[in-house]
Amino acid sequence: MAIKKLGKQTVKFKNPPYIIATSATVGPKEGEGPLKDYFDTILEDDLYGENSWELAESKMLRESVKKAIYKADKNITDMEYMLSGDLLNQLMSTSFAARDLGIPFFGLYGACSTMTESLSLGAMLIDGGYADYLVAVTSSHFSSAERQYRFPLEHGNQRPLTSQWTVTGSGAAILSAYGQGPKITYVTTGKVIDLGIKDPNNMGAAMAPAAVDTIVTHFKDTGFRPEHYDLIVTGDLGAIGKEITEEMVFDRGYNIAKVYNDCGLLIFDNQAQDTHAGGSGCGCSASVFCGYIYKEMIKKNLNRVLLVSTGALLSTTSSQQGQSIPGIAHAVTITNM
Template identity: 80%
Template sequence: MALKKLGKQTVVFDNPPYIVSTASIVGPKEGEGPLREYFDMILEDDLFGEKSWELAESKMLRETVKMAVQKSEKKIDDIEYMLSGDLLNQLMSASFAARDLGIPFFGLYGACSTMTESLSLGAMLIDGGYADNLVAVTSSHFSSAERQFRFPLEHGNQRPPSAQWTVTGAGAAILSSYGKGPRVKYVTTGRVIDLGIKDANNMGAAMAPAAADTIVSHFCETGLKPDYYDLIVTGDLGAIGKEITEELVLDKGYNIAKNYNDCGLLIFDNKVQDTHAGGSGCGCSASVFCGYIYKEMQNRKINKVLLISTGALLSVTSSNQGQSIPGIAHAVSMIVDD
């Protein structure tokens, strides 16, 4: 019998794991945004001293793990598992980083939902007694993602207003069975939802139904109400997806407008930086959570957070074959103990 299960999608932890430290690295554009003071490192250029954007992304992920481990006052050898993913084929960034770090590795792909996927599975491992210390880490890079999913940057293609800007960033969180910090109380695992959106330049609309489904499932299965949280934040929906999600959740009887925001809107100042519909990418919710949100929780300015990272499960192959874009969203509920 699954004693820790609430309904079909949610688990509650008997011994909620601690998030004892986080670290974040972002690119130059992200460092010009409104959250600049919260990031641990802002790159001067997006190559990060490497010969390719892909290698730069892997280095960014690797160095973020090192910083998070150092801040936790642990050593790399203390970390029993690394749960990580990115947007690149065969998880190149995460796999190459895991090779260099030597940590036992679970490679995960949930598109832009990967940060909460890694936090979810990491919390289950610790609460289940399978580990005491692990790292959940995710990255994305504007230039590597554009090259893989869209067009070579040299083309200078016009971006429609619904398009989002892939965040160059990485975030790492150290989860532990003991220590201090916010604790992971609930995890609501998302279902794959597909309402037939085919426009790869409108990711927010494609992912919003999955975000709404997971949010509603979380409230139904936990019995909690939206005002329980100081912040409900989706990962990568941008302006269009955020509006759709808010409406879909309201249709199910939950008004989240008062305390709801999106990482893709928080990381950039769209009036100044012209990111169209906002930010996206694995590194969006990863860097915003591991930078801004975690530090606000440490300072007790935010005490209860529901983080829902959202992913568009498309590939170049599926898009070229005319397939629609399935969406996924996983929710992680975090609290600061009194």
């Protein structure tokens, strides 16, 4: 019997890894939002001195890793693994950053759920005795994502009110067997859930059932109730997905309303910044966690957090072929002990 397994989908760590440092980099628009004081680096322009948005995203990811390592008082060569992914085809921003950094590398793809995928696997690698230090990181970029998934920006198309705004941002976390900081104590790995949503401009609704499934499974596997947490925070469901999630979790017997929020709603002022249903993209929960949440945990304003990054596993090909949008969500418990 797997000795660290709780219930069907949850792991309880025997030697919970520390998150000894984080770093969050965001674009200019994110740097004008409500969380502006929590980010480590705010870009003045979203090309970041590069020749393309894709290279700018890659630089953002690379620099976030370097800054997190610096804040952990370690060197790049101390990092035994880099677990990372992004939204771009073939993980372009991640692959090129991994080339420059030279850290042994596992490429991940979980769409916007990638931050908790990297934290989950990273925590298992530390607790399992395979590494003392590693970095979990991800990124997204508004302009590179729009070019790839929707329309070239030059097209100037109108965005429906259900649509979300891809966050230009990257978050990197250093996990360690030693040191101090909040610990990763539980991981609940999600299944791919698809209730048949086909509208690529309504990702929140497509991802919500996966978030619900993972949150409810987490409660069942661990025996925790919502009151166990100071904050339960989904990745980037936005206004519509958050409302659906809260109701569906309630229907399954858990009232999370008092402690529940969504990174896609925290990062922008949707009214003032015209971001419609909220933020999205791998960089959304990554920069909100590595910026706002981690720093509030260090200050002990938050002590028990369930981070549930959520991903829509949509490709332009599957969309053109009339397929619906599968969603996935992974949950990670982070605890001040």
